Amino acid sequence: MVKKIFFLFAILLSFLNLTWAKDIKNHKDIPTVSVSIPPQAFFVEKIAGDTVKINIILPPNTNEHHFEFKPSVMKKLEQSEIYFTIGLEFEKIFIDKFHHNFPNLEIVNMQKNIKLLDFQDSHHQKDPHTWLDPVLVQTMALNIYDALIQKYPENKNLYKENLNKFLAELDNLNLQISSKLENIKQKEFIVYHPSWAYFAKRYHLIQIPVENLGKEPKIKELKQLITFIKDKHIKTIFVQNGFPENAAKTLAHQCDAQIYIINHLSKDWEKELLKVSDALSKALK
Numbered sequence: 343m344v345k346k347i348f349f350l351f352a353i354l355l356s357f358l359n360l361t362w363a364k365d366i367k368n369h370k371d372i373p374t375v376s377v378s379i380p381p382q383a384f385f386v387e388k389i390a391g392d393t394v395k396i397n398i399i400l401p402p403n404t405n406e407h408h409f410e411f412k413p414s415v416m417k418k419l420e421q422s423e424i425y426f427t428i429g430l431e432f433e434k435i436f437i438d439k440f441h442h443n444f445p446n447l448e449i450v451n452m453q454k455n456i457k458l459l460d461f462q463d464s465h466h467q468k469d470p471h472t473w474l475d476p477v478l479v480q481t482m483a484l485n486i487y488d489a490l491i492q493k494y495p496e497n498k499n500l501y502k503e504n505l506n507k508f509l510a511e512l513d514n515l516n517l518q519i520s521s522k523l524e525n526i527k528q529k530e531f532i533v534y535h536p537s538w539a540y541f542a543k544r545y546h547l548i549q550i551p552v553e554n555l556g557k558e559p560k561i562k563e564l565k566q567l568i569t570f571i572k573d574k575h576i577k578t579i580f581v582q583n584g585f586p587e588n589a590a591k592t593l594a595h596q597c598d599a600q601i602y603i604i605n606h607l608s609k610d611w612e613k614e615l616l617k618v619s620d621a622l623s624k625a626l627k
């Protein structure tokens with residue numbers, strides 16, 4: 343009997359010990375960092391590997407310009423040591439109104455040293471969509487690296503190695519996209535939400551948005567677009583999940599064009615850029 347109790351006690355102890363060790367590993371050893379959108383998580387993971395846990399603030403299929411903070415999101419930020427921002431509206435609200443409640447949360451601007459374009463012809467707002475240009479992502483990768491080595495200097499060698507590997511991958515991706523878009527005849531492509539300005543600039547394309555300053559286009563604007571699409575014999579309308587569909591559907595119907603869904607917020611970032619480049623090379627030849 344005594345033996346049996348002792349045996350059970352030993353099992354209980356080892357179980358407690360295991361849970362305790364696991365607990366320590368999950369909560370103490372691996373710090374959490376936050377990012378606003380999934381592509382940033384792809385970039386941070388490339389450099390940090392599994393030395394950090396990455397929390398993505400924006401829920402799937404959500405318009406990144408109309409998101410508002412909820413208490414559950416605040417809780418995740420409270421557990422984070424770094425928040426990598428990317429020039430979105432909701433980040434500015436967080437920094438202005440709530441950041442003082444998080445004294446241990448370091449804010450790192452991923453777009454440091456990048457010259458931002460004006461957004462949607464508005465001189466009051468800068469275009470945040472730098473993450474769709476692989477060459478600008480190289481600058482963003484350096485910013486991530488700088489922040490990580492300052493916060494976690496013990497991992498410097500790993501981060502340096504990962505950074506160099508990622509920069510080379512981005513060089514290669516840039517070459518691949520350039521060659522896919524080398525022989526296109528047409529420059530203009532129609533896309534619902536104008537998130538492709540930096541990409542278009544890099545690869546000498548012209549982005550024509552359907553959306554007008556964040557809203558569905560008015561009848562007059564829609565008519566102008568229809569004329570334009572017919573004149574240019576454009577047969578593909580690119581749209582994004584999480585944005586209104588009516589105007590794009592009307593255009594496709596009126597102009598006998600196809601709807602093609604792309605995702606500028608994909609976590610599978612590299613694959614998505616290649617997919618979009620293939621679709622563009624087909625649509626613009």
Ligand SMILES: [Zn+2]
Pocket residue numbers: 406407471535536537
């Ligand atoms: Zn956007």
